[in-house]
Every structure is written in C-alpha cells, then in structure tokens.
Amino acid sequence: MDSKFKQIVLDNSDIIVQKWLDEIDTLKTSNYSSSITEELLESTNREFVNIIFSSIKNEGDTKQLKEFSEKLINLGWQLSYITDGLQVFRRVTINFILEQSDQIDTEYISELLQSVDKWVEPVIRQLVNEYSGNWENIISLQQMALQELSAPLIPVMDNITVMPLVGTVDTERAKLIMENLLDGTIKHNSEVVLIDITGVPVVDTMVAHHIIQAADAVRLVGATCILVGIRPEIAQTIVNLGIDLSKFPTKSSLRKGFIKALELTNRQIVDLHPKENIIEKIIDPLGGES
Known part of the structure; x- marks a missing residue:
C-alpha cells in the first residue's frame, strides 16, 4: 500500500x-x-x-x-x-x-x-x-x-476372524480389503475368515469379482474364506449375473457362517441342557471347552 x-x-x-x-x-x-x-x-x-x-x-x-x-x-x-x-x-x-x-x-x-x-x-x-x-x-x-475403519478384520475366536463390510465396495476399497485380509489372516493366524456382506447394498459383477479375488488370496495363504450375509435378492442377482462362487462356502447369515467356521476348525456348539435349552458351550477337541 x-x-x-x-x-x-x-x-x-x-x-x-x-x-x-x-x-x-x-x-x-x-x-x-x-x-x-x-x-x-x-x-x-x-x-x-x-x-x-x-x-x-x-x-x-x-x-x-x-x-x-x-x-x-x-x-x-x-x-x-x-x-x-x-x-x-x-x-x-x-x-x-x-x-x-x-x-x-x-x-x-x-x-x-x-x-x-x-x-x-x-x-x-x-x-x-x-x-x-x-x-x-x-x-x-x-x-x-x-x-x-472401512475394512476391519476382527478376531472373534482362536483361528477365526470376521470382516464386516458396510456400504459400497469400489476399486480403492477393494484394494484395502485385500490388504487387510492378507495382513490380518497372517497376523491372527486365521484358519477361517468370514466376509460379511450383510451391509453391502448392491453386489454386482465388479463387487463379486473383488470378493472372489479376496477369497482366492486368503486361500493362497492357507486359510478358508466363507462369504456370509447372502440375502435372497443378492443370491438372485449373483445367479442372474452368472457369477461362480463355488470355490468357497457361502451362508445366509453370520451365525450360520460362524457355525461352519467352528466345524472347519474341529469345534462344535453343544447344548449343555437340551431340555431347558438354556446354556450352550463350544467344544474344542484340542483345547477343551470355551
């Protein structure tokens, strides 16, 4: 000035x-x-x-x-x-x-x-x-x-981890999912990884392709991937698109997927009081009860 x-x-x-x-x-x-x-x-x-x-x-x-x-x-x-x-x-x-x-x-x-x-x-x-x-x-x-926070891998039990997905899966997020899956599977010594897509609104060819790639990558590091949260409309979309998900197990809910994960790790849920149907426990033949 x-x-x-x-x-x-x-x-x-x-x-x-x-x-x-x-x-x-x-x-x-x-x-x-x-x-x-x-x-x-x-x-x-x-x-x-x-x-x-x-x-x-x-x-x-x-x-x-x-x-x-x-x-x-x-x-x-x-x-x-x-x-x-x-x-x-x-x-x-x-x-x-x-x-x-x-x-x-x-x-x-x-x-x-x-x-x-x-x-x-x-x-x-x-x-x-x-x-x-x-x-x-x-x-x-x-x-x-x-x-x-968009692709967390959560250990829920020994050798079992869960990755809950919420929202749209784009290319950048798919890359992050892949990295977290592989790093977390090795870090937690996971034998079974559950990918929960209950919160994914749309599963199209691209999303399914990313999930299949992630499951294959997990399989290559010695773990089994289970896809859970398959809603009826998602199942119909997958069928109509001709997407092959036969390489790894799929379940309609996280509960069913978790039961399958227990089976794959030689564990099972046993009802302690069948008549009262009150208490359940998990039997691990290698590590006792939990």
Whole structure:
C-alpha cells in the first residue's frame, strides 16, 4: 500500500475497524455465522480485522494468516467469510479515505483503488490458499481414517476372524480389503475368515469379482474364506449375473457362517441342557471347552 494511504489507515484504525464491524454485522444471516453464538462471532471478527491490520504493518508475515485459516476450518465456517470480510474492508477503507480527502479527482481515486487493491488482493490470495490447503489436508486425514475403519478384520475366536463390510465396495476399497485380509489372516493366524456382506447394498459383477479375488488370496495363504450375509435378492442377482462362487462356502447369515467356521476348525456348539435349552458351550477337541 502507498505510504500516504497506509498512514491514513493506521492513524484511523479504530474508526475503520468500527465501520467494518458494523457492516460485517449485517452478514450474520449467512451460512458461516448462522449457527454460532454472538460472542464467538464478535471475537472472531475482532481477530480477523486485527490480522488485516497486521498484514499492513508486517507485510510477508503469513503465520497469523495460517493460524486464522485453521481456526475457521475447525469452526466449520465457509470460505465466503474470508472473501466477504476482505471485500467489505476494501470498500470501507476506500470510502473512509475518500471522505477524509479534499483532493477528489480521477487520478487520486485511481491511485487509491490501485493502492488498496495492491494490499488487499495478496491478503485474499494468501488466506484462500491457506484455507484451501488446510481443508485439503483435513479431508485427506479424514479419508485415511475412514479407510482404516472401512475394512476391519476382527478376531472373534482362536483361528477365526470376521470382516464386516458396510456400504459400497469400489476399486480403492477393494484394494484395502485385500490388504487387510492378507495382513490380518497372517497376523491372527486365521484358519477361517468370514466376509460379511450383510451391509453391502448392491453386489454386482465388479463387487463379486473383488470378493472372489479376496477369497482366492486368503486361500493362497492357507486359510478358508466363507462369504456370509447372502440375502435372497443378492443370491438372485449373483445367479442372474452368472457369477461362480463355488470355490468357497457361502451362508445366509453370520451365525450360520460362524457355525461352519467352528466345524472347519474341529469345534462344535453343544447344548449343555437340551431340555431347558438354556446354556450352550463350544467344544474344542484340542483345547477343551470355551
């Protein structure tokens, strides 16, 4: 910013700040401030305008801009808060300088507009870039966290693990399923792996292909894969598509699949009180009762 305009802004900072606060207050109905308290909005506005003035005094210092953009993301505010706020500040500053000047001509106005734009535009770009970069980083971390939860392999008994699948299985998720299955099968020393597709809404050719690949991979590392959660509509779809699932067992429910897994690991469920039908126990011929 031109030194003479810069000095006017700094000398009258209190007046300009109040004018900015009054005008920005009219934007409270916007999405970025409709769900927050008056106190938080006021404190954030104060912080915002302090950062704007700090950018005049300390040109090139981006630390405050970065921290402020991170705060806005954590608050869940939209990017429009930044752009609207800076545009309002540009307008308020220009109007105030014009009101204080006796020299109102085309050359002066042009010089003023260019000077303010030269100062405000880099601040807008810096804040938008910091906001966008932080947002992309948060999205990336969230995606990684969701991926870790999207294909869990859960050990339920010695040598028996379950992978419950919920939602759509796409290519990226299928890759993660494959990796988790193989790593988990070896880590837990699994003899039987149950893949539960009860929560998978659609099983088409691609989904079935991924599941078959996963089952084959499990078989190659010495374990048996059982596909459970075959609903009637899923079974009909599989038949109509001509998908061959004969290489590994399938069951309609997780309970039936678990009973089959016990059989494959030489265990069975025995009713201790057949008449009362109250208590059941699992007999493991190698390890006793459990």
